[in-house]
Amino acid sequence: MDYQRTKLKWNGWGWLDQDFDLHGREEGLWDFLREQLGVEDLPNTPAMPLEEMPLPEIRISTSQVDDLIDLLSADRVCTDRYERLFHAFGKSYHDLIRLRRGILDEVPDAVVYPESAEDLAALTQFATDHHLALVPYGGGSSVVGGVEARSGRLAGVLTVDMTRMNRVLHIDAESLTATAEAGIYGPQLEEHLQKHGYTLGHYPQSFQFSTLGGWIAARGAGQQSNRYGSAAKFFAGASVVTPSGTLHTLASPNSAAGPDLRHLIAGSEGVFGFITEATVKLHPLPSSRDYRGFLFSEFKAGSDVIREIMQEHVDVAMLRLSDAEETWFLSQFKSIGKPASWASKATSAALDLVGVGEKPCLLLVGLEGTTASISISRAAIARIALSAGGIPIGAKPGKGWYGTRFDMPYLRDSLLDRGVGVDTLETSTNWSNIQHLHQTVRNQIATSIRRHTRVGTGEPIVMAHISHSYPDGASLYFTFIFPMSADSPVTQWRAIKREVSDAILENGGTISHHHGVGTVHVDWMTPEKGDLGIAMLKAVRDSLDPHGLMNPGKLLP
């Protein structure tokens, strides 16, 4: 795959030549959204073209640019419009509405492309000498402002694009680990591993446009993290170039030699240094996959089933439970532009008859492994799900989900063209708090949208699912769709985000299960970690980066 920057959208998701394919059902979608959101009209709100974007002046001198070229090479130091805008932000709703309207406080003064740890050591020295901020940039898929160009109190911003450091360095077949450079994209890494019969199994929704280093820096989790582990789990060791030198962690399976520094690197979001290479834990490529669905009449029944499956330690790759609103929305979305058939009406009546009601909750169960291990898991899950009133609905919903699992972010761009806002947020909590947190956050999102949006008679669309689960609790992932404020979408979004984040913290949730902190969640770090926790992290940062060059404004308040 060619990840040259000009092949990728600078103000939207993914490949430049790819959009969400509605297969001619556009008008049906707009009708449906107008009805749901209770608005008369969905205005055309096109993005500002690249050449019209107001671009802040470059704050570094031409002689500094020349010095950078001497350090690297001319083709690895970019100051052109496209590169600077491409690297200004990540891919959050907040980022896109700013990019689409030309609301830019800062963009990188230059974008540099290191090819080695030595390049990075030279860059940190350069940044130290010239008081410049360094922003590590992998795939740039952060949805929390993790790669935003911020100079803080420094003289300018060098965004350091890591994607030329993309080699797999070593596979240890005996220990089932691989060591790779951190700028490698998901598909590049998996292609190499799968050629040798292995997989990392880490497939976040951003898989195609995110990198190994970013996964670890943000403590991400893939859709099949139940089986393959979140980044903090599959991460076995790293080299990190910091402004104070290079840190190497021992890739030991387990150690009692004091605190585990790997858990400081996982989640460090570039504020401690550049992850240059990482060792990760592999799995044999599964020979078999089985994704299928169950319906439950209540979210709690489905969530109890997930809890039991996790507490029995069943080998499962994915458990994804949509609440009634999400289940309904997804089924409506699928049938947009299709005539309500006799068959679908009959299905609805049948659902009612078998007792899951007309607004059931869909649980997708994903199994991966050998046919033998899958059949053991399938039996355990059927036992647990059926005895909790689950209705098995076969492999079709699983297949449907699997086939389109990376596509949704493309749809956002289409919605933004029509004044429709869509954002997601996520948290996690213990099982004993999950129903309460689900309800509270749902209600808060709806309340905040109503408060900060001039809507007609309709309702904002708020839906949620459990996507990552553990013996002691699970994540909750919320999606909300709302009429974008015509005048001040950024203010609208910030107000909603603030109130909902407060509600998450006040009700026992974490500010993020797998998106990270970045600039967007930084105000909730002190409530979550406490003053002392923040003091500990700042002390670590100061020990590695005394001048605060690394990714200012992210992670630490």
Add this chain to the structure above:
Amino acid sequence: MDYQRTKLKWNGWGWLDQDFDLHGREEGLWDFLREQLGVEDLPNTPAMPLEEMPLPEIRISTSQVDDLIDLLSADRVCTDRYERLFHAFGKSYHDLIRLRRGILDEVPDAVVYPESAEDLAALTQFATDHHLALVPYGGGSSVVGGVEARSGRLAGVLTVDMTRMNRVLHIDAESLTATAEAGIYGPQLEEHLQKHGYTLGHYPQSFQFSTLGGWIAARGAGQQSNRYGSAAKFFAGASVVTPSGTLHTLASPNSAAGPDLRHLIAGSEGVFGFITEATVKLHPLPSSRDYRGFLFSEFKAGSDVIREIMQEHVDVAMLRLSDAEETWFLSQFKSIGKPASWASKATSAALDLVGVGEKPCLLLVGLEGTTASISISRAAIARIALSAGGIPIGAKPGKGWYGTRFDMPYLRDSLLDRGVGVDTLETSTNWSNIQHLHQTVRNQIATSIRRHTRVGTGEPIVMAHISHSYPDGASLYFTFIFPMSADSPVTQWRAIKREVSDAILENGGTISHHHGVGTVHVDWMTPEKGDLGIAMLKAVRDSLDPHGLMNPGKLLP
């Protein structure tokens, strides 16, 4: 159980009224050891009695003692000989040879017994005001000097015995977690949990004499950690009283809100503060157990079987593979004083016949769970073990091990009475390095013992086992028995320890898999973590304990 200090040995292992029961086979043991070690005689080397011990003067004033009594109460501030000596050291070989000979540089000036986080906050304030070191002390079973009374540059040492903080505060049955005060002993915690149908499942060899807080502070691992997790894994959240205030971590199942502070607390060995309460992950009490043995002709064959079992993610509680030397030693030890029977001779011949040779390696496989889960695991393990040439030898060796799994430390006291030194050390590494590390460390231990011991014609006894395993590697646990130097056993031990620890680090091992760092491994922390890693940890320490009151001399060089 009554853990009053006077019920416990102050200079040996465990209960005052309990010794290793040799069932009248003492003479056989001494004959066997004389022969193995190649020494003419095993001298009587009794321990110095309590009343003869040279006791350093108390360095705090009587008015300070009075102030402490005002803070706590008279019965919770101890300055008597027994309490001071009891709390001077942990339970390592290095500790016991010093205690038995009266080699004491420092002992606590007072021993205090807090009963609440408020008591601990008052004690940290008192220590700050009076420049005193605070040594957190749980069960005192550290074998790495983790609870040694060291004042560093301070005016004296208060050892803070946590064992009155021993309540289970809460069981969250839905999330399968429990929160307890950190000074609770293993048996107290398990008794409470098991009454409610749960277990933590953490059974280190020190189980009877170690505490929840100590397990977490030292990043310990129980004998069944494959199933129940090491302390760093089962640890879900804590409150920590530090000299700068109290740190609470969110007990969230998983979070991307920056680095995971729990992994700074796990392994902190009291240098950041006092763990006052901890939340841990529970399991339903297993309804069934199955421990059984296999023999392999080579260590590598057995170790490959463990690797395969782990990489297939089979649900197994314990995999314990003794090398040929340990297998032989344990079988000899068991048969001491028993006539070599026709049956045992036949067994030996049979072993040879089936192809495992006369010096096989014993793998103990421990399964816990439901009868259904155990039967699934048993089938998988049989398949893997048999196809690798393993000979199943039934449940007897498993039962034997299980019944005596906490007893071995008592034997050390008997050996020390007869001039026989015995110590253990442990490490871990990746599978691709495990054979090399096993051989190298074995050889180094033997070489170092020979170099630093005046032996006759015999050989030191050096043996090892794998006791904790992971998909990417495993631990190696070495036991060595040698004639104790009559004049300078401490010098002898230090020389051996230094050379072997160097060899471990030079050959890719960690300085400890589950014993911790304490004073004994502190010199190998920089080689393992690197200068930057140590700088990070010191920065964290300074942010919480700017005057360095907490457990001086441990963990950080």
